[in-house]
Amino acid sequence: MAPPQGEEGRAWPLTDWIQGHLAGLGAFSVLTGTAFRNIFSRPFYGGDTLLQMDAIGVGSLPIVVLTGFFTGAVMALQLAATLSQYGQIERTGQLVALSLVRELGPVLTGLMVAGRNAAGMASELGSMVVTEQVDAMRALGTDPMKKLVTPRLLATIAMMFFLVIIADLCGLLGGFLYAVLSLGLDARQYWYTALQALGATDISQGLIKPVVFGIVVAAVGCYYGMSARGGTRGVGRATTTSVVAASVVIILSDFLISRVLIGFFGA
Amino acid sequence: MPPPPPILIEFDHVSLGFGGVPVLSEVSFQVKRGETKVILGEAGAGKSVALKLAIGLLRPDAGRVEVLGETVSALPERELYELRRRIGIVFQESALFDSLTVRENVAYRLEEERRLDAEAIEARVRVCLATVELEEAIDKMPAELSGGMQRRVSIARALATEPEIMLYDSPTAGLDPITATNIMEQIIKLRDVNKVTALLVSHRLQDGFLLATHCWDAARNGLRPSPPENSHTSFLVLHQQRVVFDGTAAGLRGSADAYLQHFLQR
Numbered sequence: 001m002a003p004p005q006g007e008e009g010r011a012w013p014l015t016d017w018i019q020g021h022l023a024g025l026g027a028f029s030v031l032t033g034t035a036f037r038n039i040f041s042r043p044f045y046g047g048d049t050l051l052q053m054d055a056i057g058v059g060s061l062p063i064v065v066l067t068g069f070f071t072g073a074v075m076a077l078q079l080a081a082t083l084s085q086y087g088q089i090e091r092t093g094q095l096v097a098l099s100l101v102r103e104l105g106p107v108l109t110g111l112m113v114a115g116r117n118a119a120g121m122a123s124e125l126g127s128m129v130v131t132e133q134v135d136a137m138r139a140l141g142t143d144p145m146k147k148l149v150t151p152r153l154l155a156t157i158a159m160m161f162f163l164v165i166i167a168d169l170c171g172l173l174g175g176f177l178y179a180v181l182s183l184g185l186d187a188r189q190y191w192y193t194a195l196q197a198l199g200a201t202d203i204s205q206g207l208i209k210p211v212v213f214g215i216v217v218a219a220v221g222c223y224y225g226m227s228a229r230g231g232t233r234g235v236g237r238a239t240t241t242s243v244v245a246a247s248v249v250i251i252l253s254d255f256l257i258s259r260v261l262i263g264f265f266g267a
Numbered sequence: 268m269p270p271p272p273p274i275l276i277e278f279d280h281v282s283l284g285f286g287g288v289p290v291l292s293e294v295s296f297q298v299k300r301g302e303t304k305v306i307l308g309e310a311g312a313g314k315s316v317a318l319k320l321a322i323g324l325l326r327p328d329a330g331r332v333e334v335l336g337e338t339v340s341a342l343p344e345r346e347l348y349e350l351r352r353r354i355g356i357v358f359q360e361s362a363l364f365d366s367l368t369v370r371e372n373v374a375y376r377l378e379e380e381r382r383l384d385a386e387a388i389e390a391r392v393r394v395c396l397a398t399v400e401l402e403e404a405i406d407k408m409p410a411e412l413s414g415g416m417q418r419r420v421s422i423a424r425a426l427a428t429e430p431e432i433m434l435y436d437s438p439t440a441g442l443d444p445i446t447a448t449n450i451m452e453q454i455i456k457l458r459d460v461n462k463v464t465a466l467l468v469s470h471r472l473q474d475g476f477l478l479a480t481h482c483w484d485a486a487r488n489g490l491r492p493s494p495p496e497n498s499h500t501s502f503l504v505l506h507q508q509r510v511v512f513d514g515t516a517a518g519l520r521g522s523a524d525a526y527l528q529h530f531l532q533r
Contacts, residue, residue, distance in 0.1 A: 043379075135324050136362035140376045140424075141348040 024227075031149065031226065032219040038143075038150040049151040056117050056152075057159030063112050064163045065170050071104050072096055072171030076178040092185060093194035096175035101198055101206040105168040107254050110213035113160060114246035118221035121152055122242035125225025126235035134226070149226070153218040160214030161207070168206065201265035209257055213250050220246040274333075275300050275432055275464045276321055281330035281340075283316060290316050292508040293330070301499050303458050303465040305475035307530070308505035314468040315359065317505070318434045321466060322354050323347040335431065352376070355425025356434040361417040363409040363424070369396070370405045373424045380428075395423040399453050415446030422453060426461075433457065435467040439474055451477050452490055458499065459483035472531065475502060479516035504530065 075096045083089045125148060128134050134144045172194060179185040224242035228234045276298035283291045291313040298304045306314045319325040320332050323339045332340040337350050363372050373392045377383055383391065396402045399419035409417055418438055425433060435454060439447035451474055457463045459482050469475060479500040482493035502519045504512040506526055512519055519527065 131365070132358050132360060132362035133364055135319075136356075136358060136364070138324060138344075138348075139322055139351055139354075139356045140379070141351045142376075142379055143344070143348065 027227065028219065028223045031145070031223050032153075032215070034145050035149045035153045035219070035222070038146045039154065041146075043146065045147055045151050048147065049154050052151045052155035053159055055120075056113070056155050057163065060113050060116055060159070060163055061166070063116065064109050064167050067108050067112055068100075068105065068167030068170035069174040071108055071167075072100060072174030072176075073178045074174075075099055075104070075171070076175035076183070080179070080183050089183065090185060090189055091193055092179050092183065093172075093175065093190035093192070094197035096179075097172060097194035097197050098202060100168050100171040100175075101202050102258070103254070105171060106164050106206060106209035106213060107250065109160065109164045109167045109210065110217065110250040110254075111247055113156070113163065113213070114217045114220075114250060115243055117156065118217045118224075118242045118246040119239050121218065121221030122225040122228070123235055123239040125149075125222060126228030126238040129226060129228050130231055130235060144226070149218075149222045152222055153215065156218035157211055157214035160210040160217065164206065164210035164213075199265075201261060204265065205258060205261050208261065209254060212253055212257060216249045216253060217246050220249060273300050274298065275335055276304075276466060277331075277333040278317070278320070279331040279333070281317075281320060281327045281332060283313075283320065283325065283327045289508050291320075291327075291505075294505070294508075294510055295330075296503050296510060296513050298464060298466060300464055301458075301462050303454075303467060303478055303500045304503055305478060305500060306466060306468045306503045306505065307470065307472065307475060309530075310470065312505040313508055314470075314505060315436050318356065318436050318466060318468055321432075321434055322351060322356055352380075352428050353430055354432045354434065355422075355428070355430035357418065357421045357425050357436060357438055359436040359438075359440055361409070361414075361421040363417055363420055365409050367409075368405070369401070369407050369409070369412070369420050372409065372420060373427055375424065376427050391427060392423075395426045396420075398426060398457075399423045413446075415442050415450065418442065418446075418450055419453065422450075422457075426457070429461075431464060433463045433465040435465060435469075437468055437470065439469065439471060447471070447474070448477070452483075454478070455481060455490060456483045460485065475500070476516060506530075 076092050079095045080089055080092050083091055083095070125134070128148075134148075137144050137147065176187070176190050179190050180187050221242050224238040224245070228238040230237075274297045278294050278296050281291055281294045282289065294313075294317065296304070306317060308314050316325060320327055321334055321339065323342065323344075327340050330340070331338060335350065335353055339347065339350070342350065364375065367375070370392055371378075373395050374388050377388045377391060392405070393402060396405060399422050401416060401419050401423065404412060404416060404420065409420070412420065422438070438450050438454065442450065454465070454467065455478060458465060458478070467474070467478070480492055481490040484491040501515055502512060503510060504519070504527060511524065512522060512527055520531065522528070
């Protein structure tokens with residue numbers, strides 16, 4: 001990930017390209033590490049963290065509820081059609097629960113929150129950088145990393161965790177309503193198969209992924225915002241790149257986490 | 268004979284470049300307590316960079332920057348935050364926090380420090396806004412203010428902690444002549460009433476000469492002409508990354524240097 005400073009469409013020599021991306025990766029790692037380290041040093045910005053939790057958590061709730069609900073419903077619709085061919089339609093709840101808790105709940109929530117909040121962070125911080133508000137903050141004796149980045153990181157991690165749980169529940173509800181109302185499945189059987197299917201691997205994947213995705217969304221959004229250069233055009237570029245980068249990193253890290261946890265707990 | 272005033276700002280052979288392009292080269296100058304030094308030069312001469320070096324927002328590639336007895340160029344960022352309490356800066360585009368009211372902007376540093384209670388902070392904010400004659404704007408958002416008013420709020424914000432040094436980055440840039448003169452009056456008032464040491468960057472010669480030839484008259488609540496030697500104002504001219512003049516208004520006017528003559532006659 002290189003800082004969003006290069007001219008678009010400019011053909012860089014390969015060495016410059018590699019050097020730029022390595023430097024960007026280094027700067028990204030420093031920003032993330034510093035943001036984590038600041039959690040344990042004064043001053044603490046509890047008020048700013050709560051404000052960010054409200055903006056990220058409560059603000060993202062409608063899209064997460066809608067996405068979760070309809071994903072669960074469409075999973076039931078699609079799976080039932082396949083399962084009925086094998087006479088296994090009563091296992092719809094089980095497959096909906098596994099797909100949602102392991103993969104679709106965390107990944108889709110991560111992508112939704114990335115689209116909404118990584119973009120928001122990049123544009124807000126980027127605007128502050130290009131209008132010298134971040135420099136003014138430093139000149140007034142405030143560490144922008146502590147005031148702006150760490151609260152966003154903490155808030156995104158905490159809220160992503162709960163948003164994924166809400167998305168999973170809404171998805172199960174969506175699948176349940178479709179299975180009962182449209183497929184005529186027994187309500188108790190749906191919930192019984194759904195909850196019985198979930199094991200330690202599924203729950204651990206479902207709870208670890210949102211934490212990692214929260215870090216990704218906040219770190220990528222803040223990094224591109226804090227590295228924005230070149231006026232409003234630079235802010236626009238930082239915003240777009242942050243969403244693309246956060247989405248790609250979420251999908252890549254999803255694979256890696258799944259692979260590690262399945263290796264650890266077994267499938 | 269009284270001892271000479273101590274030096275509050277010192278640049279010692281300071282050089283800085285961006286991406287291999289030099290911006291300042293071997294720049295050296297001093298600012299004494301109570302003095303206002305006007306940094307003049309064409310666009311891109313490195314004037315704003317010099318201000319950012321003085322407050323530690325940038326670090327030199329070579330040389331030493333010393334402010335209030337501390338070597339700013341060597342201090343870690345964490346220690347700079349305490350030093351910056353004693354320095355106020357007015358950015359060229361004001362750099363007010365656009366999501367905070369005027370009151371919150373001016374109170375920002377006081378709120379962060381948590382040394383004063385809410386009542387004392389409110390009183391201090393009102394004093395600072397009264398200094399720049401903007402008390403009525405206390406509840407407004409920056410976007411509701413004109414450019415000149417924003418610049419004055421920026422001065423009020425910088426004054427909140429009663430700094431010993433003020434740094435002004437083109438405080439009159441882009442303003443109409445009346446508003447620009449009003450801003451300069453505020454700066455002269457701070458120099459003469461509050462005895463604030465200052466570095467002022469400008470590309471407007473008239474601003475520098477106004478500082479050198481006028482002083483604050485408390486009885487008239489306005490400016491009055493004064494001999495340049497009494498104004499505690501000196502000039503630094505940057506050209507092609509280097510200092511080409513460092514001295515008084517009379518010295519600048521009387522210089523035989525071809526570039527300075529050309530610069531003064533623009």
